[in-house]
Amino acid sequence: MAAHSVEALLAKAEQEEAEKLRSIAVHKELDLEFDVGNLLACDKNRIESRDFREQKKEDFLRSLARDNTQLLINEIWKLPTERVEEAIVAKLPEPTTPLPREKPPPKPKPPTKWEQFAKLKGIQKKKKTNLVWDENAKEWRRRWGYKRANDDTKEWLIEVPETADPNEDQFAKRVKAKKERVAKNELNRLKNIARAQKVKVPGVGLTPTAQQSKDELVRAVSVAKTSTASVGRFQDRLPKEKAPKNTGKKRKFEPLIGDFSNEKQKQLELLKVMDSKKPKLDITKAVNKQMREEDREEASAKYKKGAGKKGRKGNMSGKGKGKGGKGKGGKAAGGGGGKKRSKPGKR
Amino acid sequence: MTQLDSVIKPKTKRSKRFLESRAPKLTEDVKSAMIMKGGNTSLTITQALKDLYSLRKPNAVLYKKKNITRPFEDSTSLEFFSKKTDCSLFLFGSHNKKRPNNLIFGRLFDFHVLDMIELGIEKYVSLSEIKASKCPEGTKPMLVFAGEAFDTDNEHKRLKSLLIDFFRGPTVSAVRLAGLEHVLHFTALDGKIFMRSYRCLLKKSGCRTPRIELEEIGPSFDFVLRRTHLASDDLYKLAHKQPKALKVKKKKNISHDAFGTKFGRVHMQKQDLSKLHTRKMKGLRKRKGEVVTGEQGGQAPKVAKVES
Numbered sequence: 232m233a234a235h236s237v238e239a240l241l242a243k244a245e246q247e248e249a250e251k252l253r254s255i256a257v258h259k260e261l262d263l264e265f266d267v268g269n270l271l272a273c274d275k276n277r278i279e280s281r282d283f284r285e286q287k288k289e290d291f292l293r294s295l296a297r298d299n300t301q302l303l304i305n306e307i308w309k310l311p312t313e314r315v316e317e318a319i320v321a322k323l324p325e326p327t328t329p330l331p332r333e334k335p336p337p338k339p340k341p342p343t344k345w346e347q348f349a350k351l352k353g354i355q356k357k358k359k360t361n362l363v364w365d366e367n368a369k370e371w372r373r374r375w376g377y378k379r380a381n382d383d384t385k386e387w388l389i390e391v392p393e394t395a396d397p398n399e400d401q402f403a404k405r406v407k408a409k410k411e412r413v414a415k416n417e418l419n420r421l422k423n424i425a426r427a428q429k430v431k432v433p434g435v436g437l438t439p440t441a442q443q444s445k446d447e448l449v450r451a452v453s454v455a456k457t458s459t460a461s462v463g464r465f466q467d468r469l470p471k472e473k474a475p476k477n478t479g480k481k482r483k484f485e486p487l488i489g490d491f492s493n494e495k496q497k498q499l500e501l502l503k504v505m506d507s508k509k510p511k512l513d514i515t516k517a518v519n520k521q522m523r524e525e526d527r528e529e530a531s532a533k534y535k536k537g538a539g540k541k542g543r544k545g546n547m548s549g550k551g552k553g554k555g556g557k558g559k560g561g562k563a564a565g566g567g568g569g570k571k572r573s574k575p576g577k578r
Numbered sequence: 579m580t581q582l583d584s585v586i587k588p589k590t591k592r593s594k595r596f597l598e599s600r601a602p603k604l605t606e607d608v609k610s611a612m613i614m615k616g617g618n619t620s621l622t623i624t625q626a627l628k629d630l631y632s633l634r635k636p637n638a639v640l641y642k643k644k645n646i647t648r649p650f651e652d653s654t655s656l657e658f659f660s661k662k663t664d665c666s667l668f669l670f671g672s673h674n675k676k677r678p679n680n681l682i683f684g685r686l687f688d689f690h691v692l693d694m695i696e697l698g699i700e701k702y703v704s705l706s707e708i709k710a711s712k713c714p715e716g717t718k719p720m721l722v723f724a725g726e727a728f729d730t731d732n733e734h735k736r737l738k739s740l741l742i743d744f745f746r747g748p749t750v751s752a753v754r755l756a757g758l759e760h761v762l763h764f765t766a767l768d769g770k771i772f773m774r775s776y777r778c779l780l781k782k783s784g785c786r787t788p789r790i791e792l793e794e795i796g797p798s799f800d801f802v803l804r805r806t807h808l809a810s811d812d813l814y815k816l817a818h819k820q821p822k823a824l825k826v827k828k829k830k831n832i833s834h835d836a837f838g839t840k841f842g843r844v845h846m847q848k849q850d851l852s853k854l855h856t857r858k859m860k861g862l863r864k865r866k867g868e869v870v871t872g873e874q875g876g877q878a879p880k881v882a883k884v885e886s
Contacts, residue, residue: 248784255787271720271742273728273738292774296792300722303720304788308788330743331692331814332817334688335602337603
């Protein structure tokens, strides 16, 4: 009797086990396609319209969904798992369905001029500390930027070096030098970008800037004229436009083996000049030229200063900055507004 | 715009981070979707858009105002919006007499329209109508597609890819097993597409893998496929191009056998066997004294043999 009951119990247990095992098994004609990385399952089996209309729509869909989800869960449970902070986590593989990207992949940037040089020389980047000790403020300050350590521009006292002009403004000189450095950096950055994007940067004068001189304009016009298919041969000129000068060859070279007598003449003349005691540089002429150039500079500076000051104080012709101390040779050219110039010594 | 970006340097770290998040990357983040209404909308459409927005939170933007555009004719305003909000998926809902309860699913590549598919809603049950406890927001749903149309018909294939793009969440490396709750089921039958959303309950079964029971939550749609605007093949291929850096580099000279043992191949130079260092046995070394006695001893027995 006991044996019977034990047998019965065993049989019952076996049956229950079998039932439970059945419950996760799903029978499908075609296997589903799984993309576990995306938690995706695709069922390719035909759905009979007959079944669909027999049962109620929702129930049919629900049973179909249940079967498919069961299969997907079976797949997911086959993955390796690990324990992360009291939760069991399954590691997903990479998604296999190809999906389009949002944006095209980034192009690798070509190296900048410095990067090329550094690679060539084998210069490594040195990691620098964030803060630097500032002696004056006796604290740690950032290396560059707002309130930086050892700030050059914030000095209240600058010693005038011996070689410099005592009336020169050292503070303005520093500010100007910094502005030039900033402008140069900006130009180099833009050049790097232009090189990276392979945009041809045109030469000086061809890109329109605010103040273009007459020569720059003439050059721009001539370049534009020659940039046609027939290199400017059939371009008409304006009625009063002159032909551009300096557009031929810049130097003329004699042929190697040409006129022997001519060559002999030239060599003999050269020897004669070398022998003579006469100086090649005409000093008075050079000095006059220099003086004229300086006068021109002064005039332009005064004009600019005058134009600036006009805005502020009516019609006051500003006296230019004292440019004393510049030696001027020989005759004094007529300059603006009674300036006294010291008589120069001979150069 | 990208050209300007590199010419104009960002002045603050915050703007720099913003520009970097919008720049093209090797591995991309989740796509965001913009959900907008057309010139005329019905109650069904507004409800449907709200439900789909809640399915797609937080990577979605829902616009409140109506936009009087027709995506199939003129997609410039869509592209403008996507550029402003950096979204590459869109959902446009509208309603008119000719096309009642219209939803346009679409995606963009490089801020230009890639695919657009128009679906009409025939039957719709909203989230609020189904009284059941919902899944928390932001759970990654499981997607199931049923029906052979999703494999055979070209338009359905694109629709399947578009729906995967739309409804899959962020790509994760691992998923919590207990957190697999949400299932979205799409069935294609007789030109119609049925979308149902269920919550799955993991019940005990005999073995480790649980048994699934489903409970319907969420919106349920009966779609009918209307117009489509699919991308040309080469544009589609271009959109799928992956950068080379992402390709896994295969290590040479490494192989695995059936048992999982890892084998490697090492290439050696040619060895000079005369200079090979072997074990030196001191006892076997020949010594000078031994050699002489051995010789003499060797001769004597020979003589003895001959005699006898």
